[in-house]
Amino acid sequence: GTGQIWLQPTTCRGTEKALYECWHYDWGEHFCDHDADVGVTCSGAVELRLVNGDGPCEGRVEVKLRGQWGTVADYTWDMEDAEVVCQQLGCGSAKSAHSSTRFGKGNGPVQLVWIDCHGNESALWECTIPGWGPYKGPHDWDAGVICQGFVRLVGGDGTCSGRVEVRQGQEWVTLCQTHMDLNTANVICKELGCGAALAVTSAEHFGSGAGPVWDGGFECAGNESLLSACARRQPHGQGCTHANDTGIICSPYMDFRLANGSTACTGRVEMEVRGTWSSLCDTGWDEHDAQVLCHQLGCGFVTSVPRGGYYGSGSGPLWQDTFHCSGIESHLGACPATALGMPACSPGNTAAVNCSGGDAGLLGPKQPPLPALSLSEESRHARLASGPGRCAGRVEVYVQGAWSRVCEDNWDLWDAAVVCRQLGCGMALAVPRSAHYGQGSGPVWLGTGGCMGTEATLWHCPVPGPVGDSCRQGSGAAVVCSELTALQLVGDNRCTGRLEVFYNGTWGSVCANGTSADTATVVCQQLGCGAGGRLVPAPENAQGSAPAWLSWVNCTPGTDSLWHCPSAPW
Secondary structure, eight states, X not given: OOSOOOXXXXXXXXXXXXXXXXXXXXTTOOSOOGGGOOOOOOGGGOEEEEEESSSTTEEEEEEEETTEEEEEEOTTOOHHHHHHXXXXXXXXXXXXXXXXXXXXXXXXXXXXXXXBOOSOOSSGGGSBOSOOOOBOSOSTTBOEEEEOOSEEEEEEEETTEEEEEEEETTEEEEEBGGGOOHHXXXXXXXXXXXXXXXXXXXXXXXXXXXXXXXXXXXXXXXXXXXXXXXXXXXXXXXXXXXXXXXXXEEOXXXXXXXXXXSSTTEXXXXXXXXXXXXXXXXXXXXXXXXXXXXXXXXXXXXXXXXXXXXXXXOSSOEEOEEEOOOSOOSSGGGSOEEEOOSSOSOTTOBOEEEEOOSOSSSOSOSSSOOSSEEOOTTOOEEEEEEEEETTEEEEEEEETTEEEEEBSTTOOHHHHHHHHHHTTOOOEEXXXXXXXTOXXXXXXXXXXXXXXXXXSSGGGSOOOOOOOXXXXXXXXXXXXXXXXXXXXXXXXXXXXXXXXXXXXXXXXXXXXXXXXXXHHHHHHHHTXXXXXXXXXXXXXXXXXXXXXXXXXXXXXXXXXXXXXXXOSOO
């Protein structure tokens, strides 16, 4: 620095509330010059992460300092140093320490060098260090670690299913089934690089453990990236034994998408497994599997299943599983799957699908038919026609090669609930009458009007009794659904961010003015993000060009959906 040197403290105990409370020479009296100026870096400004590994608990060690990520370079990096990193990140104990380029060279500055830890420090920067960087030098000695992890699944047929065991000290302990819920299971699946949790099982499924049993548990919201970040549940003191050991089954598939098509609803099937996107072999791929994927992606129903690698082979590995969907599952990960033998399929024979799409208006192919395996005339589908979006309109069904409207006479909210669910449009809000979306033309389908509301599709509903001429000549049934359960938070993760709703074919925001605090709780519960939430101001630049669809939303405690809350008109 330059200018006057005002203070030269000599001794601080660490309990003083201000620097001038430490013993020091008189103000302005000093025995040093500016080459001894003091600087401070507070721990709250420093972050730690592992990158380039197979999960959040292994990889190259990086430290964020002054807003910039950089590496740790130390050719004396050892297990004590790695232990501190693993414990600080909630990843259990260290399994191995690496002081070379095991996880690749970093490309930022070197932030720390020559670290000396004892292994019991709570943070890496509590270890002995010569000072903070950035340091100039090569990345040949970038440090890395592999942690044992805080949780594992044992006794299953892979890393994504098995008995749940967590690390306590140097031991692995089992958990009681009564302390496990789907939110906690989803966090475990995510931490292990798996997809969504499919089931929570008893000890009979994966066998009993042999070590200690922990009677405590976890309270997870479901959006945590690591189990160690969840709140701890106190032990019940009920004498939990290995007969109560719990297990979980995760989907091995983290995510799905369609690639190389003209829209997000057409293309080559790709799946994310342990962080890597792969194309799917088309052996065994059929219209039932395709129907589930279209529904899962919010893309309506399947219109065709192109063969012969129509959308290319992709650049990643070829995933060699085959699915056995019935067509009514909520996502592909819920379908039974088996590994194919070798050779599974020839290169380029990748699975593909053309879905009807999620755009406003009538559902159907946007382009002339592609060379494909077309659906048979016996295949039946539903759509909502002539409405403001794909989730509101006149009900039409595709039966025996033609689109038909549905008789309105016996149509009610229970029938509407089934078609909304079938189309991936959330819940039924209203059943408009008197040709609200037009009379329609063509034949009238008489096969529904007696649904209980729980059926998977209209085809599973009881067929009503005889109908008169009014049904054959009258208006077609109609429905307004809650728009794809059209709700999302746009931010750092799916449970934090700017609230958006899908209406009239477009995502738009919700204005804060007049919106009640209980609205946040309703949104969080509806998205499966825990039992509560709070409204926070959005950044000034967060609005973008999207429309504002809602304002003055006044949810009250106990409301089960945003769509049931009063608001200003759309």
